[in-house]
Amino acid sequence: MSHTTKQLRKAARIILIGAPGVGKGTQSERLLARFPQLASISSGDLLRENVRRRTPLGLEAEATMQSGNLVPDSMILNLISDDMKSKGWLLPPTESSVLSSSSSSSSSSAKSSPSALSIDSSASFILDGFPRTASQATSLDTLVPVNFVVHLVTPPSVILARITSRWVHEPSGRVYNTDFHPPKVAGRDDVTGELLTQREDDSLETWKQRLRKFEETSKCLLEHYDRLQCLFRAEGNTSDEITPKLFAEVERRFC
Secondary structure: OOOOOOOOOOOOEEEEEEOOOOOHHHHHHHHHHHOOOOEEEEHHHHHHHHHHOOOHHHHHHHHHHHOOOOOOHHHHHHHHHHHHHHOOOEEOOOHHHHHHHHHOOOOHHHHOOOOOOEEOOOOOEEEEOOOOOHHHHHHHHHHOOOOEEEEEEOOHHHHHHHHHOEEEEOOOOEEEEOOOEOOOOOOEOOOOOOEOEOOHHHOHHHHHHHHHHHHHHHHHHHHHHHHOOOEEEEEOOOHHHHHHHHHHHHHHHHO
8 A cells, every 4th residue: 555645625525334344444544644633533433432431421321321221312422522522623614604604595504503613724523433324424413524434345246255264362362264364274373283164153143134224224325325416436346456456536636
């Protein structure tokens, strides 16, 4: 991969959507390295961090999870908006900017109420882990206008082949892949020589279910962003095939 960095001329607010195993984490890391102005906002990390710091939101989330419930969308949105406020990205709008935005017919934020927050025009980020559904996306639109949504596409057969060739050394967490990173001795860890195993959740059936679930939940989400005309499809069998397409499109839109 190219290690040169690029400057963004316009704020990029990015979401990556893709099936489990498609390499969202890899693409995210590469984007952050290529475009240093981008920050990563992970809803999962924010949740864990707030629970660890015992913040009011963290305590509320912890109580919800301990009672066996899912953390509601509104709580995740609050975590994201708190993080953006702490970065200085979300600012209470001045009365005049609210008046001008509501009088300007061209402004898409004309429906924003005086209590709404305005986002710093330079804030650029990749949002990870949220939204996962169309209704979450609609809630997010009220907080921050996302302007680049990437649908990462790798054929399910390729993802499944990748998973079935993945072997781990449980004690150390070392991961091998018989296709592109095989152990020196088949079935044995390079360092200890101990037997390699496959993770329980790496079974084909589990992955097929996860891929089916993703197809179901992502359909409306992708349609939502397609309507907003910010959806880009990046297709490839490997991360290395997808990355150049992704870089080129970010540069075309934002550099």
